[in-house]
Amino acid sequence: MNKDHRTDLSDVLRPKNVGAAMKRTEDPRLLTGFGEYTADRKPDQALHMAFLRSAQSHARIARVDTSAALEAPGVVAVLTAEGIAGDFKPVIPFSRMANYYATPILPLASGKVRHVGEAIAAVIATSRYLAEDALELIEVDYERLQPVAHAEAAVTEDAALLHEEAGTNVLVAREFKQGNVAADLAAAAVRVGGRFEMTRKAALAMEPRSYSAEYDKRRDALTLYTSSNIPGIVRDAISESLSLPGHRLRVVAPDVGGSFGSKGSLYPEELLICIAARKLRRSIKWTADRLEDVSSSSQAFAEIVDAEMGFDEHGIATSLQADVIGDVGAFSIYPWTCGLEPVQVVSFLPGPYKIRSYRGAVRGVATCKPPTGPYRGVGRPISTFVCERLMDMGARALKIDPLEIRRRNLVRAEEFPYRIASGIIWDRTGFIDCLEAAAEAAGYDQLRKQQSEVRKRGRLFGIGIASYAELTGIGSRIAVAPGMPINTGSETAKITIDSTGGITAAFGVASHGQGLETTLAQIIADDLGACFEDIRVIQGDSDEVPMSTGTYASRSAVLGGGAAKHASEILKGKIKRVASHLLEANADDLEVSQGKVAVLGTDRTVSFKQIAKAVYSDMKTLPVDAREELTASYTYDPINGTTAAATHIAAVEVDPATCFVKIHKFVVAEDCGRIINPMIVDGQVHGGVAQGIGAALFEELIYDDDGQLLSASLVDYVIPSAPEVPIMEVVHVESESAVSGGFRGMGEGGTIGAPAAIANAIADALSPLDIDVSVLPMTPERIFRLIQNAKHRAKEKS
């Protein structure tokens, strides 16, 4: 492990940036309060926006009366759907998927409301306080419609329709099939199955969504500062919608305080603030408060999975089938569509395993709740939860150790590339290596011994394993979301050395906590031969590269890193050509490192600064045709992308008195290919696992039968805090991928593995009581119920 495969002699001698635990460039400003977030923007004479949000989950809007609000102090405008009807073209989350109905993105509710928290009207005033005062003066008459609060009820005949035009509440339906599942299940030595559920979750980024639309009267131009992680996609969508070309619409994501996916779609408020700024020819700001953020940002999971797995007598999983209902909420999201989360559940369900036959059917069902959208892990937290529970249930039925059954079923090193039953192709990745490394680091055999000891004393101690694989750094051949028409498969790096010798590298990525300013600079420093400190990385600004999307789907290190490597190589060629003039040496005899070019074997050097001077300022040194501008741009497309994998092992104990779960041990062995910065990789794993613990034990958005959100504050929506997150051990299995640089994406994995590992550990702990774990989060209340029911069952038996 951690082996370095580079053999170039000069590589070995030179201090390397890639692979080093360098401190993050962004941290000094972020940790000392000098970050600049969208809410920190101070556009001249800005107005402030506040939203009147629906208190009803499903109702026709009979009347909106804004006249009193318009008269209120400080109010400049009150917007409703009617008032902006001619100011934009609708944005449609289009997809080529069959059986998909695309609901348009509405800046304000029009005709009816479809979830509590949907914006009906916006007040624009000289301060947020006055805007909120005026909201109270808006009158809305609702005609209540039957709420559509539960996905399973929404597919029945007599359910009300959320989108009448669609003719159904099923917004998307899809099926994956391979082999003869029915026959394989019938022939199986053991069949295990159940109904699994992961409830709705909030992403809860520390910074709520925030927008500042800054209007430039001189050019009828707009700059939108947004807490988005897809500023490039937002730019393109708003440009279309407002017929405003890119040279008059700039979208910038400045420092962004987390997203976890919830800032990764185009939002109605984001569109509206641009419409309003242009309409009023004024700059306008809006930042969601926590209540708005929880009740209007895209939410996660909310799926019910009926699944069954068949094994032969040796514990080989032969067949798998699943029917999934995804509660996708009221709207499809742009650009990913409402298919993103639920379809990914069925496409990833077979996981890293060689299961022969498969049938996975999914329906994404509209309900009167905010839309679900991307959330760290997308679909795979639940597909892994279900698949890994089934693996453990099979192991138990066949009396095979859970570690051993995974050894028998994982794709092995010699079998890559491997096409799993749902059609996804895994490239060479350390599946088995991760499993064995995690088992070793956890002291698996010792843990099992410890378990049998403490079980004798009646303690509920359990060990859970979860292995998974994910697709990362996806290129242009695979759509990030099914059938989506926009290109997310490439990334541009534009590196420039200016006349002072300063190096600026611009990307289309939009780091919102991943530390890309650091890692991309590490790559450039090595490949260009520059000093790390001399490189400034610019990202999240649509003006900097011609086309960009952002940071999502674990793509930025792979795509941005690949682009950085290629652009560095091109620029290095230019540098060498100039240096060969200056040093009167053959370009092949030159070595570039630490911002200097040296003639190999001599002490003759020239610095980047001297080179820049020769090219740009000093008109005597170089012949005219040798004065090549020191800039290089490269757009990298890995075509397919690459696999990343990990195994998580958790050891937990359930306290029968309190029904609380204590995590005694948590180990992650992950393969993210060549590591750029181990400290950042560890941080990503830690954060992801913490969120996975939230999904496994704490977090749940609870909606009642009327579609009202009951857990809308942080008192009621419980997230793990520091004492609830254990120290974890992270092992890096560094098997290089085939993409440029050998990197693999790794920003999401923590959240994929942890819920499944903890669920399996709890199930293992409770197995003496014959209890299965099929719903997450496993709150103390749920564990209490399970134990009570098991007691009743035991009593009835005796």
Added chain:
Amino acid sequence: MKPTKFDYVSPSTVEAVIEALVASNGDGKLLAGGQSLLPLLNFRMARPSVLIDLNRIEGLSYIKDRGDRIAIGALTRHRDIELSPLIASKLPVMSAAMRHVAHLAIRNRGTIGGSLSHADPAAELPMLAVFYDATVLIRGPHGLRMVAAEEFFVDALTSCLKPDEIVVEVEFPVLDHGGWAFEEIARRFGDFALASIALSVRRTGGGLEGARIAVMGVADTPVRLKQAERELVALPLDEQAPELCSEIIASKVSPNDDLHASGEYRMHLLKHLSRRALRTALASTDQTA
């Protein structure tokens, strides 16, 4: 999430506070630590016309030893109570409970007067006031009145305070505890309790001659279980005692369901805590005896 418009005054005497309350015609709100009030303002659930800040009043923050009573000024911060050696020696149950109150940053601001007036059914200080049989000293336009803690708490988030009154002090009798325990379970460290119990016993020979029990999180106000105290005193102190004690306590409460826990689960927790509390209390008398 911005408050409605309000005026702000910060008087330096209690008299001036009462004047301001009277002048506001029942529309004024006192601001102590602000930890409970500010969220209410931001949610526009409280819409006072004037906010009367108590923080500039001198002499409302103190912990005084009055022999058989400890007096705590209304503006005393949770953190000062938590760290007070006097509280640790004279009101040990309170001392043990304080670290369960919220998080450090909140304890640095939150006050005993604010906590009692806010009357959260799952807050520690109201429960301790009931447990100790404390007296709440209230000042209003007509002078001083004293209310027993049990009468002070009327309902969830409702005290007997009139709109023109201010809590100035809370006086706690020093108990001849013998043995005691404070037990609490919260979802996360620092959260409001799912269930909690304070229990103390005085032993004589083989049995008990006195007991005190208060619980919270299981009813609309913190409650002292006097009937359970009497039944507990009558129990023989054998190995059955903790179980029987938990049955006695359980028979006196009927917790409701809420978002965080069902009544049944809260009951399960309370029984567990009751067993543990009695064991701990008895063990601590063994040590002192």
